[in-house]
Amino acid sequence: MTRVLKFIICSCVCGHKGRLDAQKMQSNLDEQPTLENVGAIYPRLKCSKCGAKKTEVWDDTGALLFDPSVNIGCQECGEPIILPRLSAQNGTSLCINCARLAEDELLNPSPPPPPPGKRTCPSCGSSTTTYTTRDGEHNFIGCARFPQCRWSSDF
C-alpha cells in the first residue's frame, strides 16, 4: 500500500518553516504526495520566505526525508532519494520508482527487438516489432501497424 503523505514540513536555513499539506500541494501536482513521488516534488519546493531551494523536508510522521547536505540523486532519474530509504538500503543508488522498474524488468524482461533482416514488414513496408503471445511463452515478430496490417513471422 502506498502511504499518502498528509503533509510535509519544509524547513529553510533562513529559519522559515512551512507546512505543505496534500491539498495545497495537489493544486500544482496531479497526484497525492507519497513516499514514491516526493522525490519528484522535492526539486519544486522552495522556501516561501527567501525563495531558497535547498530545504530540509520532513514527512507527516516526523521522519526526515531530505537533508540538502546529504541528498543523493538516483543514478537513473536524478531525483533525490529519501533518507529513510538510503539508510534502510545502505548505499542504494536508485530511488523507489527506479528500483521497482529494475525489479519488474528482471521479472518480466522486455522481449528482444526483431533481428536486422526482419525489421521491415514485407506486406506494407512499415517497421516491425516484437510481440509476445498471450500466455507469455513465445515472442514473434509482427507489423507495427497491427491490427491494420496482420503480417507476422517467427523469429
Ligand SMILES: [Zn+2]
Ligand atoms: Zn528561507
Ligand SMILES: [Zn+2]
Ligand atoms: Zn530514480
Ligand SMILES: [Zn+2]
Ligand atoms: Zn505491415
